[in-house]
Amino acid sequence: MDNIGKMIRIERIIDRNSGKTVIIPMDHGISIGPVEGLIDWKSTINAVAEGGANAVVIHKGLVKSGHRQSGKDVGLIIHMSASTSLALDPNYKVMVCTIEEALRLGADAVSIHINIGAETEPMMLADFGAVAREARISGVPLLAMMYTRGPKIKNPYDTGMVKHAARVGAELGADIVKVPYTGSPETFRTVVEGCFVPVVIAGGEKMDTDRDILTMVKGSIDAGGAGVSIGRNVFQHRNPTKIVSVISNIVHDGMGVEEALKILEG
Secondary structure (H helix, E strand, C coil), X not given: CCHHHHHHHHCCCCCCCCCCEXXXXXXXXXXXXXXXXXXXHHHXXXXXXXXXXXXXXXXXXXXXXXXXXXXXXXXXXXXXXXXXXXXXXXXXXXXXXCHHHHHHCCCCEEEEEEEECCCCHHHHHHHXXXXXHHHHHHXXXXXXXXXXXXXXXXXXXCHHHHHHHHHHHHHCCCCEEEECCCCCHXXXXXXXXXXXXXXXXXXXXXXXXXXXXXXXXXXXXXXXXXXXXXXXXXHCCCCHHHHHHHHHHHHHHCXXXXXXXXXXXX
8 A cells, every 4th residue: 555545544643733642542441341431432432532532542342333423533543452451461462453454444543562571572572563564564554552561670660661662662663652651851852852753651540630640741742742642541530521622732732731720620
């Protein structure tokens, strides 16, 4: 497929004006089960779409069940790898979908999860290489979720390790790399500078306050990040539409934290 196919698809998940993106991953049902926010997942997708999300990440079964039936449109990223928290090794992500299958389901992009530092890292990297090749041939944008997890990883937010993981994702062919936020604009800027493709941040564990969420988002953007890929802190929020809306204002328009909080609380 000509590169025009990838260009068209990438604009379904990245805003053409800001060059940034707000992605809401909702692939947690396989890893941790039907948690709050994902039980009535169709309503949640509608809510984040109304808030201005550029794309959602879901597994193929949700697409087949009808991921969009009403409301605003939203980009579709189909997640291709999985593991469960019940597994002997939850860090080992295996392939559960193909590029062809994702395209037949209407995907605008695909994603894969790699745990750098896991004992099964070699197998996951081999899968990554194969997926990147097929995605390139098919003209499909690839989001690589690059995490540092395993026996040698003492701190998954360590700047050096996160920077390394981001670079692996870029060098193996990802179009967008997702990594944990390293805690400050200064440290995260080195992650972005060391990665030659757009970098978005993961939302991590459920945060205590809206200020914590928005400060993290703003810090990543100030550091040169390309946006966010935030799950639980959005779909388990008391108002998913509103939190996505203010996150979008920060990502795409450079809004400050205090202004975003006023809108959110008002």
